[in-house]
Amino acid sequence: MPGPVNLEQDVPVDGWLARLGRGLWAPRCLVCGEAAGGRLDLCARCEAGLPWMPGACLCCAMPLGAGAVAGYPARLCGACQHDPPPLAEAHAAFLYGFPLDRLLPRLKFHRDLAAGRLLAQAMAAAFVGCERPQALVPVPLHRTRLRQRGYNQALELARPLGRMLELPVRPDLLQRSRNTTAQSRLDADARAGNLRDAFDVPLRATVPRHVALVDDVMTTGATLHAAAEALLDAGADRVDAWVCARAP
Ligand SMILES: [Zn+2]
Ligand SMILES: [Zn+2]
Structure with a gap:
């Protein structure tokens, strides 16, 4: 009798199920496609690099x-x-x-x-x-x-x-x-x-x-x-x- 299916062991990390899961659930960086983490749909590196x-x-x-003119009251060029x-x-x-x-x-x-x-x-x-x-x-x-x-x-x-x-x-x-x-x-x-x-x-x-x-x-x-x-x-x-x- 085979034991219960253990997904973590039986499916390779980069198997279709993992890819499907990532595609469906994990937010991706809109610039580079890496996993997004923060408030915006960007990875930490791309978010830190925003100009x-x-x-x-x-x-x-x-x-x-x-x-800029020093001492000018408003911030005007x-x-x-x-x-x-x-x-x-x-x-x-x-x-x-x-x-x-x-x-x-x-x-x-x-x-x-x-x-x-x-x-x-x-x-x-x-x-x-x-x-x-x-x-x-x-x-x-x-x-x-x-x-x-x-x-x-x-x-x-x-x-x-x-x-x-x-x-x-x-x-x-x-x-x-x-x-x-x-x-x-x-x-x-x-x-x-x-x-x-x-x-x-x-x-x-x-x-x-x-x-x-x-x-x-x-x-x-x-x-x-x-x-x-x-x-x-x-x-x-x-x-x-x-x-x-x-x-x-
Ligand atoms: Zn990115
Ligand atoms: Zn100006």
């Missing part, structure tokens, strides 16, 4: 380095002191770099919602101490682009972020009225010109006094500035930007 934003300019979210942008505050959870250069494109081009959830969790942790806006407004795509892609990555970040921070998400407050050339193909001046009047607020919409735009990546800021100007023209007193990553 959290260091001290940054309050208005443009650029890391404050040589441009020289460029923002000289020429204040339409955003009252801009906050980025991360500097753009590894592993954001893996996770953000997965959200943007492959609708990887697990990556989106992880990034929204990180944004919630980074922004929980910011002054609370009355609504989050995802930066919209033009309807042609939306039809091609099928979803808006800014909304996929804003939705879980709004749930976590208990803030209303209002994609209805802003629309993209012109289908602008892809910004990445243009230099900074051309970007600003390309975006003039690219956004508008629907006629009957009542814009809350204080809103925060949500987007995946801030590069020159031209897109966020154009969106902020449309909201300010429509009655907002204050528009902030909350982005996942700041590209230099």
